Amino acid sequence: MELLAAGAIGLLTACGVYLMLRGRTFPLVLGLTLLSYAANLFVLAMGRLAVGAPPIVTEAASGYADPLPQALVLTAIVIGLATTAFTISLALVLFATSGTDHVDGSLDLPRRNRAEHS
Amino acid sequence: MTETTIVPVLLPFATAVVMILLGERRLGVQRALGVLSCGISLAIASAAVLRASSGDIEVYRLGDWPAPFGIALVLDRLAALMLALTAVVAAVAIAAALTATPAWDTRGRNFHPLFQLQLMGLNGAFLTADLFNLFVFFEVLLIASYCLLVHGRGGERVRAGFHYVVVNLAASSLFVIGIALLYGVTGTLNLAHLALRVRQVSAADAPLVQAAGLVLLVVFALKAAVFPLSLWLPRAYDAAPAPIAALFALMTKVGIYTIVRVHSAVFGLDAAFGTLALGSWLLGGAAATAIVGGLGAFAAQSLGTMTAYLTLISVGTSLIAVGMASNAGLSAALYYLVHSTLVLAGLFLLGERTAIQRGHDRFQRTTAVAQPALLGTLFVVGAVSVAGLPPLSGFVGKLAILQASAASPAVPAIWSLLLATGFLATIALARAGSALFWKTTGDRAPAARTSVAHLAPTIVVLGCGVALALFAAPVLRFTDAAAAQLTDRHAYTARILRETDRPAVRPFPPERPR
Numbered sequence: 001m002e003l004l005a006a007g008a009i010g011l012l013t014a015c016g017v018y019l020m021l022r023g024r025t026f027p028l029v030l031g032l033t034l035l036s037y038a039a040n041l042f043v044l045a046m047g048r049l050a051v052g053a054p055p056i057v058t059e060a061a062s063g064y065a066d067p068l069p070q071a072l073v074l075t076a077i078v079i080g081l082a083t084t085a086f087t088i089s090l091a092l093v094l095f096a097t098s099g100t101d102h103v104d105g106s107l108d109l110p111r112r113n114r115a116e117h118s
Numbered sequence: 119m120t121e122t123t124i125v126p127v128l129l130p131f132a133t134a135v136v137m138i139l140l141g142e143r144r145l146g147v148q149r150a151l152g153v154l155s156c157g158i159s160l161a162i163a164s165a166a167v168l169r170a171s172s173g174d175i176e177v178y179r180l181g182d183w184p185a186p187f188g189i190a191l192v193l194d195r196l197a198a199l200m201l202a203l204t205a206v207v208a209a210v211a212i213a214a215a216l217t218a219t220p221a222w223d224t225r226g227r228n229f230h231p232l233f234q235l236q237l238m239g240l241n242g243a244f245l246t247a248d249l250f251n252l253f254v255f256f257e258v259l260l261i262a263s264y265c266l267l268v269h270g271r272g273g274e275r276v277r278a279g280f281h282y283v284v285v286n287l288a289a290s291s292l293f294v295i296g297i298a299l300l301y302g303v304t305g306t307l308n309l310a311h312l313a314l315r316v317r318q319v320s321a322a323d324a325p326l327v328q329a330a331g332l333v334l335l336v337v338f339a340l341k342a343a344v345f346p347l348s349l350w351l352p353r354a355y356d357a358a359p360a361p362i363a364a365l366f367a368l369m370t371k372v373g374i375y376t377i378v379r380v381h382s383a384v385f386g387l388d389a390a391f392g393t394l395a396l397g398s399w400l401l402g403g404a405a406a407t408a409i410v411g412g413l414g415a416f417a418a419q420s421l422g423t424m425t426a427y428l429t430l431i432s433v434g435t436s437l438i439a440v441g442m443a444s445n446a447g448l449s450a451a452l453y454y455l456v457h458s459t460l461v462l463a464g465l466f467l468l469g470e471r472t473a474i475q476r477g478h479d480r481f482q483r484t485t486a487v488a489q490p491a492l493l494g495t496l497f498v499v500g501a502v503s504v505a506g507l508p509p510l511s512g513f514v515g516k517l518a519i520l521q522a523s524a525a526s527p528a529v530p531a532i533w534s535l536l537l538a539t540g541f542l543a544t545i546a547l548a549r550a551g552s553a554l555f556w557k558t559t560g561d562r563a564p565a566a567r568t569s570v571a572h573l574a575p576t577i578v579v580l581g582c583g584v585a586l587a588l589f590a591a592p593v594l595r596f597t598d599a600a601a602a603q604l605t606d607r608h609a610y611t612a613r614i615l616r617e618t619d620r621p622a623v624r625p626f627p628p629e630r631p632r
Contacts, residue, residue: 020288025280032287039294046302069301072250076294079257083287086264094280097273103284105277 012038025091025101036080040073123178123193126241134234148230156209163205170198175613186308192247195600200244207368214575215361225270236262249307266362278357285350289340296333310614313384313607331385342373345406355426360470364463383604387443401441408434412542421469421479432458439519442526448601450518457511461503464580481553488567494555501547503583506540511587
């Protein structure tokens with residue numbers, strides 16, 4: 001399970017970083033989202049992976065699923081949702097004011113290339 | 119009474135909620151509430167400074183949960199100093215926003231609630247003693263700042279704002295990763311508890327803690343705009359509305375504050391922490407920031423851009439002092455931080471007024487300003503302060519930093535760097551002043567003269583800078599005491615945890631029952 005979790009986090013981070021380096025706003029927002037998923041999974045993993053373990057410690061419990069990272073992740077998810085919504089709306093405003101979805105808000109590419117990229 | 123500790127967070131929050139419920143149609147009431155809230159904040163912050171100057175650390179435990187299980191708000195000297203600085207800059211910024219023509223709150227929606235939420239985030243970040251809570255308050259202040267930055271729209275503002283938002287969101291993810299790493303190894307998020315636990319980790323876990331420390335350093339360095347994480351700053355600050363840019367002069371200082379709070383106080387910048395000397399990383403980054411800021415200010419073509427690069431110099435200079443990892447350095451850094459925030463806020467506001475009278479703030483031949491004597495004098499006061507020339511506050515701050523560097527092994531580098539960037543800034547400011555006020559087409563600007571009432575916020579904030587030089591001795595005594603309190607980890611942890619040692623929050627550490 002550790003391998004699966006670590007692989008998933010690594011893959012999400014790699015995809016997130018790749019998408020964030022793109023020049024268009026939509027892949028950029030997707031990349032940010034993937035990166036925040038990776039961060040959230042990482043927080044969960046830092047509470048140690050446990051299956052079928054109680055989150056509240058009792059005398060008889062042999063293991064323990066740490067509830068604190070779960071609470072932290074919930075907070076982080078809510079914040080992530082709000083910021084993602086804001087980024088998308090800002091990207092739309094950028095598109096509306098500059099007429100392009102390039103992150104710099106300018107059409108610095110030659111016209112021929114622009115047709116290919118759109 | 120420790121309940122008063124949380125008021126600086128609750129007051130702006132409650133004000134913002136009431137404002138949103140009132141709606142945009144009652145703008146007059148919103149304005150009154152905003153000014154009232156800023157005024158009360160100023161009084162509370164002054165009271166907080168007085169209480170903190172006795173040396174007592176006030177702790178407010180939310181829900182009365184014992185630390186480290188609950189979140190604790192802590193008011194020590196450093197927090198009180200930052201609260202007071204925030205209150206002053208906020209009062210000046212809101213006054214400047216309301217006296218602008220047209221007033222900034224009529225140029226877009228929800229200016230006042232966003233402004234209050236920004237203050238809530240700032241005050242919360244300065245008070246909290248919990249790392250995850252710090253993240254939450256960072257998000258509160260950032261999302262308010264995103265909205266305020268693009269307030270009033272405009273193509274350039276949205277473009278610069280988009281970069282700012284994306285860069286900060288990426289940093290937020292890194293922040294979460296850093297927090298999780300620390301929690302995974304030490305099992306706690308309380309700063310006082312962390313200060314204990316990072317020194318107790320096993321040799322196998324030490325690299326993880328160091329990695330977490332470096333990840334958090336990257337996050338805070340981005341907020342503080344340390345080169346090479348500073349490339350977002352000049353465009354964003356130049357494009358922001360002037361009162362918001364004045365408030366943003368404080369935002370980079372939040373990054374410096376968190377570096378001081380987390381890296382100086384919790385991890386420790388000296389080589390004592392593992393084999394990793396965070397101080398040398400910090401010194402290198404700070405030096406690069408100051409150089410880039412100096413060259414940028416030198417090459418800038420408008421007052422807005424130049425002030426943004428001067429912000430970079432101030433960040434670099436403050437962090438060089440922090441990076442010395444000594445109490446004297448910390449104290450000098452805090453003084454310089456307060457000075458640079460006030461003076462840069464004044465320069466941003468002055469830039470707007472000058473630009474209105476000249477038509478623009480670029481260094482090109484244009485109509486003369488209507489009030490060369492008044493604006494020129496204010497500019498000279500701001501320029502002399504920010505360049506670090508005697509007799510104003512910048513000189514006192516730089517002198518304190520130079521004196522503090524005597525114990526550091528990098529004295530020649532620090533001295534030459536500080537003096538060189540000061541020299542660059544002086545030349546740049548001299549060029550800016552002569553271009554702004556003397557390089558004219560000869561005819562007077564048709565623009566109306568600015569009444570003294572409209573310039574009052576600028577005069578007040580620059581006056582605060584002058585007062586900082588006049589009362590340098592008491593302020594430096596306060597920052598000395600703040601630095602000493604900050605590095606006294608034993609007293610800090612004893613006060614917050616009530617005991618000197620506690621087990622991890624997590625009852626089953628990785629190796630099971632302990």
